[in-house]
Amino acid sequence: MASTDTLLSGSFGTLASLLRAHGAERPDHVALIDGDHALTYAAFDRRIDRAAAALQRDGVAPGDRVAIVGRTSIDYLVVMLATLRAGAVVVPLAPSSTSDALAAMVADAAPRHMFFDSATDREFGAIDHPRARRVVMESAEFDDWLGATNAAPVEPTIDPGAPFNIIYSSGTTGVPKGIVQSHAMRWQHILRGRVTGYAPDAVTLISTPLYSNTTLVSVVPALAHGGTLVLMAKFDAGRFLSLAEQYRVTHAMLVPVQYQRLMDFPDFDRFDLSAFRMKTCTSAPFSAALKAEVLRRWPGGLVEIYGMTEGGGTLTLAAHLYPDKLHTVGKPVEGHVVRLIDDAGREVAQGEVGEVVGHSPAMMTHYLNHPGKTRDAEWFDADGRRYIRTGDIGRFDADGFLTLLDRKKDMIISGGFNIYPSDLEAVLMQHPDVADAAVVGVPSRTWGETPVGFVTPAGPDAPDAVRVRQWVADRVGKTQRLSDLLIVDELPRSAIGKVLKRELRDRYLLNHPSE
Structure with a gap:
């Protein structure tokens, strides 16, 4: 069996092989901590073997799909790694999905096995697939399913x-699309982990769900390099800080809304976070002001990662090294090529605005069962090199740092003028009575589209919407003025912090069917 050093020095390897090597070389090192339960690398490797052998016993073959619907847990990771060791494909599905959405994803993925925990099994008991076997994790049924303790795949x-x-x-x-990611893509994430300090002595706190690529971008290199994962099934700011102090956590991947909740936590500054080497952030816009506050109050480096689950070009901003570039998402990482193109697919000149497209060794293969959508997501340069379209609009500055302006689909065209919601959101966030803000475009008979704002109050009393709207109007151009502003208790967000603008737009149109 090859050593971890040999495997990591090769041009390609697998996560399952690295875990096998860690189990042999450092059997007593703790791999996973979940509450009062801990698993060493040797025990983790044995349990993965049993689960992989059980999958093969049930007829799962290389290339078959195994779906997992559950909260973050040790058994979730066991099933995930066992699937990979058996040569099958992991399909992590969001337990926050509606029944209809989950049923559609299951039908699309056509898994051979479906794993649930007790809560998701109760909630989604009616969801099945004709060729799939259902197994409930963290139960006597799961232990029986695992079979012999010495089983090996x-x-x-x-x-x-x-x-x-x-x-x-x-x-x-x-509609959700299945993004197919290869072992080669994940191997690039493993190799990139060295840059951010993942190592055998690293302790990584996981507080975002395991079905998210955001989480796997941290989990995969943390395990590949032999560190310890501390698991949180649900994020809570106080609990996160307690665990970080208790286990001397060195790494965490968080989304912006989590950083904001941590910075707002009343006792944040009393916790000892001095062990942190690196904090990373991705998945949603990360304001310059929030980055600056994290840098000031939280030890260790801070890196923002900009990219897509589909892969393509990744950019990073080492905020601790470039405090004057906090308004940007950084530069392309080594080996990644990022371009900006116009609506006709032509590259734009330096300093001009365009859609971000990227090429790298870490790119999705395709969208499952959607060849047309796969083609729509691709752009090819004059040499035939394949890029992935992000749908984001941005501009490179003279130093090569990318500033994002907005999502292309979120851009509002009102009376022929382009309006970027992020510009208006930034103005709204400057109002002292506003805690959070989002702007969407809605249909307008007069202008084609018009911007509507949604804000949450900063204090116990809701601000006057008319006055806030006028306050914004005094600070923006005439074409950017909000046509309406609504005060809401909270903005709808996905599990990884993205504002669900489609939901806001639909909600508004339901109550305001015409301008």
């Missing part, structure tokens, strides 16, 4: 292009 040879997982998009802009 037949490990297939894994091709770099073989599917590692299928991640379903959040559906914030439409």
Whole structure:
């Protein structure tokens, strides 16, 4: 069996092989901590073997799909790694989905096995697939299913292009699509983990759900490099800080709304967070002001990662190294090429605005069962090199740092003028009575589209919507003025913090069917 050093120095390897090596080389090192339960690498490796052997005993073959619907847990990770060791494809599905959405994803993925925990089994008991076996994790049924304690799978040879997982998009802009990611793509994430300090002595706190690519971008390198994962089934600011102090956590991947809740936590500054080496952030806009506050109050580096679940070009901003670039998402990482194109697919000149497209070794293979949507997501340069379209609008500055302006689909065209919701959201957030803000475009007979704002109050009393709207109007151009403003208790967000603008737009149109 190859050593971890040998595996990590190769041009390609697998996460399952690295875990096998860690189990042999450092059997007593703790791999996973979940509440009062801990699992060493040796015990983790044995349990993965049993689950992989059970999958093969049930007829799961390389390339088959295994769906998991549950909260973050040790058994969830066991099933995930066992699926990979058996050569099958992991399909992590969001337990926050509606029954209809989950049923559609199951039908699309056509899994051979479906794993639930007790809560999701009760909620989604009616959801099944004709060829799938259902198993409930963290139960006597799961222990029986695992079978013999000395069971071992037949490990297939894994091709770099073989599917590692299928991640379903959040559906914030439409029907969720299955994004097929390869072992080669995940291997790039493992190699990139060295840059941010993942190592055998690292302790990584996981507080975002395991079905999210955001989480896997942290989980995969943390395990690959032999560190310890501390698991949180549900994020809570106080609990996060207590665990970080207790286990001397060195790494955490968080989304912006989590950073905001931590910064707002009354006792934040009393916790000892001095062990932190690196904090990362992705998935949603991360304001310059919030980055600055995290840098000031929280030890260790801070890196913002900009990219898509589909892969393509990734950019990073080492905020601790470039405090004058906090308004940007950084520069492309080594080996990644990022371009800006116009609506006709032509590259734009330096300093001009365009859609962000990216090429890298870490790119999705395709959207499952959607060849047309796959083609729509691709752009090819003059040399035939494949890029992934992000749908984001941005501009590079003279130093090569990218500033994002908005989502292309969120851009509002009102009376022929382009209006970027992020510009209006930034103005709204400056109002002293506003805690959070979102702007969407709605149909207008007069202008084609018109911007509507949604804000949450900063204090116990709701601000006057008319006055806030006028306050904004005094600070923006005439074409940018909000046509309406609503005060809401909270903005709808996905599990990883993205504002669900489609939901806001639909809610508004339901109550305001015409301008």
